[in-house]
Amino acid sequence: MAGALEILRAPSLASLPWLVHGFSTRQGGVSTCYGGKALNLGLTSQDTKANVERNRKAFLTALNATDADGNPWPLLQVRQIHSAIVHRGSAAARESFAGDGLITAVPALLLAIKTADCVPVLVADVKRRVVGAFHAGWRGTVARIVEKGVGEMRRQFGSLPRDLRAAIGPSIRRCCYQVGAEVRAEFESQFAYAGELFEEVFDSNAIHVRYPLLFLNQRAPGHGDLGPEMHLDLVAANRRQLLDAGVREQHISVVEGCTACDTARFFSHRAEFGKSGRMMAVIGIRPE
Numbered sequence: 001m002a003g004a005l006e007i008l009r010a011p012s013l014a015s016l017p018w019l020v021h022g023f024s025t026r027q028g029g030v031s032t033c034y035g036g037k038a039l040n041l042g043l044t045s046q047d048t049k050a051n052v053e054r055n056r057k058a059f060l061t062a063l064n065a066t067d068a069d070g071n072p073w074p075l076l077q078v079r080q081i082h083s084a085i086v087h088r089g090s091a092a093a094r095e096s097f098a099g100d101g102l103i104t105a106v107p108a109l110l111l112a113i114k115t116a117d118c119v120p121v122l123v124a125d126v127k128r129r130v131v132g133a134f135h136a137g138w139r140g141t142v143a144r145i146v147e148k149g150v151g152e153m154r155r156q157f158g159s160l161p162r163d164l165r166a167a168i169g170p171s172i173r174r175c176c177y178q179v180g181a182e183v184r185a186e187f188e189s190q191f192a193y194a195g196e197l198f199e200e201v202f203d204s205n206a207i208h209v210r211y212p213l214l215f216l217n218q219r220a221p222g223h224g225d226l227g228p229e230m231h232l233d234l235v236a237a238n239r240r241q242l243l244d245a246g247v248r249e250q251h252i253s254v255v256e257g258c259t260a261c262d263t264a265r266f267f268s269h270r271a272e273f274g275k276s277g278r279m280m281a282v283i284g285i286r287p288e
Contacts, residue, residue, distance in 0.1 A: 004027070004028050005024070005025075005027065005028035005029070005039060005058060005059060005062045006024075006025045006027045006028065006265070007022040007023065007024060007025075007059070007062055007063065008022065008023040008024075008025065008169070008170065008255050008257070009021060009022055009023070009255075010023075010122070010167030010168075010169075010253035010254075010255050011253050012165040012166060012167050012251055012252060012253035013122065013124055013165055013167050013253070013283075016124060016126060016165070017286075018129060018285060018286045018288075019124055019131070019283070019284075019285065019286070020063055020064065020065045020110065020282070020283065020284040020285070020286060021122055021124075021167070021281075021282065021283040021284070022059075022063050022281075022282055023120065023167075023169040023170060023255055023279065023280075023281045024039055024041055024059055024279045024280045024281075025039065025170075025265050025266055025279065026038045026039055026040070026264075026265065026266055026267050026277060026279065027039060027265060028058070029051075029054075029055045029058065030051050030054050030055060031047050031051045031052070031055060031277060033046040033047050033277075034046070034047075034267070034272075034275070034276070034277050038267075038277055039055050039058070039059065039277075039279075040052060040055055040267070040277030040278060041055055041056055041059060041114065041277070041278050041279060041280040042114045042116075042277060042278025042280075044276075044277060044278065046275060046277075047277065056072070056075065056280075057072055059280065059282075060072035060073065060075070060110065060282075063282065065110055065282070065284055067108065073108045073109060073110050073284060074091060074108075074109055074110065075110050075112050075282070076089045076102060076104070076109055076110065076111055076112065077096075077102075077112045077113075077114070078096070078097045078098065078099045078100060078101070078102060078113075078135075079096045079097065079098045079099075080099075080100050080113070080114065080135050081098050081099065081100065082100065082135075082137045082139035082140050082143075083098075083099055083100050083139075083140060083143060083145070084100070084101075084140060084143035084144055084145045084148045085097075085098065085099030085100060085101065086099060086100075086101035086102070086103060086132075086134075086145070086148060086149050086152045087099050087101065087102055087103075088102075088103055088104065088152075088156060089102045089103065089104040089106065089109060089111055090104065090106055090109075091106050091108075091109050100113075100134060100135040100136070100140050100145050101132065101133070101134040101135070101145055101148070101149040101152070102132065102133050102134075103130065103131070103132040103133075103149065103152055103153050103156065103157070104130070104131060104132075104285075105128065105129060105130045105131075105157055105285070106285070107284075107285040107286065107287040107288070108284070108285070108286070108287050109284055109285070110282045110283070110284040111131060111132070111133035111282065111283050111284065112133065112280050112281070112282045113133045113134065113135040113280065113281045113282075114135070114278040114279070114280055115135065115169070115171065115259075115267075115278065115279050115280075115281065116259065116267040116268060116269040116276045116277065116278050116279065117137075117171060117172040117177075117259050117260065117268050117269045117270050118135055118136060118137040118140075118171060118172075118234075119135075119136040119137070119141070119168060119169070119171040119234050119235060119238050120133070120134070120135060120136075120168070120169040120170075120171065120279075120281030121133070121134040121136060121146050121149075121166065121167070121168050121169070121238055121242070121281075122134075122166065122167045122169070122281055122282075122283045123149065123150060123153065123164055123165070123166045123167075123242075123247075123283075124164070124165050124166075124283065125153060125157065125159040125160075125163050125164055126163050126164075126165060127159075127160070127163040128157055128158065128159055128163070129285055130153055130157045130159055131283045131284065131285060132149050132150070132152075132153055132283070133281060133282070133283050134146050134149045136234065136237075136238050137234075138179065138183055138186075138232065138234060141234055141237050141238060141241070142186050142187060142190055144190075144241060146238050146241040146242060146245070147241040147242075147244055147245045150164065150242070150245035150246070150247065151245065161245060161246025161247055161248070162246070162248060164246075164247045164251060165247075165251045165252075165253075166242050166247050166251060166252045166253070167252075167253045167254075167255060168235055168238055168239060168242075168252070168253070168254045168255065169255050169257075169281045170255055170256070170257030170258070170259055170266055170279075171234060171235060171257075171258075171259055172234070172258060172259050172260045172268065172270060173233070173234075173235060173258035173260070173261070174199060174231045174232065174233035174234075174235075174236075175231070175258060175260075175261060176231075176258055176260035176261055176270070176271070177231055177232050177233075177234060177260070177270075178201075178229045178230065178231055179230055179231070179232045180230070181230070183230075183232060184198055184230060184232075187232075187237075191237075191240075193240065196236070197232060197233050197236055197237050197240075198230055198231065198232055198233075199230075199231050199233070200228040200229070200230060200231075201228060201229045201230075201231050202228050202229075235254060239252060239254065259271070266279065267279055
């Protein structure tokens with residue numbers, strides 16, 4: 001294994017001794033298809049299954065999510081489809097669920113969300129020892145995946161918002177997340193506060209300058225002025241959903257890091273033109 005793994009943790013969750021959680025980065029690992037030695041944790045067309053399995057084992061071992069014999073806990077994932085579908089996870093679940101959220105009260109089981117720009121959100125109930133993991137791209141955010149996920153924790157386990165602790169992980173930030181008018185229209189159709197989530201950007205160092213191939217303009221010279229860019233703050237949008245679900249402001253942590261700004265540290269589907277590995281956000285309950 002070349003290089004040390006870097007695992008990011010949130011203050012809101014790190015103080016809970018019964019909880020395992022972490023946000024991976026691209027650093028450390030055995031995958032070489034993305035430059036250097038990378039910790040790719042997703043099955044992609046560029047990488048091999050053997051590399052991903054070795055990376056996952058290293059990640060879970062570094063999290064201390066292992067049994068007495070050193071075997072990693074089961075890793076429960078969903079086939080992410082940018083939805084508001086939340087599943088209840090169990091140790092017996094092995095089929096690939098389609099959805100974007102997982103909740104469980106089962107110990108020694110890791111819930112996992114894969115990202116390469118989208119927002120990972122982890123939630124823990126400190127009284128009932130229930131956990132949730134949610135994947136929020138812009139479509140899932142419009143569909144209220146995080147708000148509905150907290151609602152499912154309340155409905156299925158009796159979680160009270162005052163007992164919840166939440167963490168929002170690294171993702172593409174407003175500085176780099178340019179979107180079109182159709183995305184703004186979707187948000188405005190759903191949220192009265194949508195205007196607070198968007199910003200017109202005139203910065204000459206905006207993402208279209210740093211990554212010009214993302215925004216190729218085929219118009220003739222002198223006719224290519226696109227005007228200001230519209231940027232979306234997905235972190236603020238999901239933080240607002242946590243607040244609207246009743247999670248207290250002081251119980252929400254945001255782990256810093258823009259995936260598109262810092263591709264030396266993170267994977268970014270947008271900044272790497274689709275040839276990107278995947279990071280993981282995981283959460284689980286230690287057995288008593």
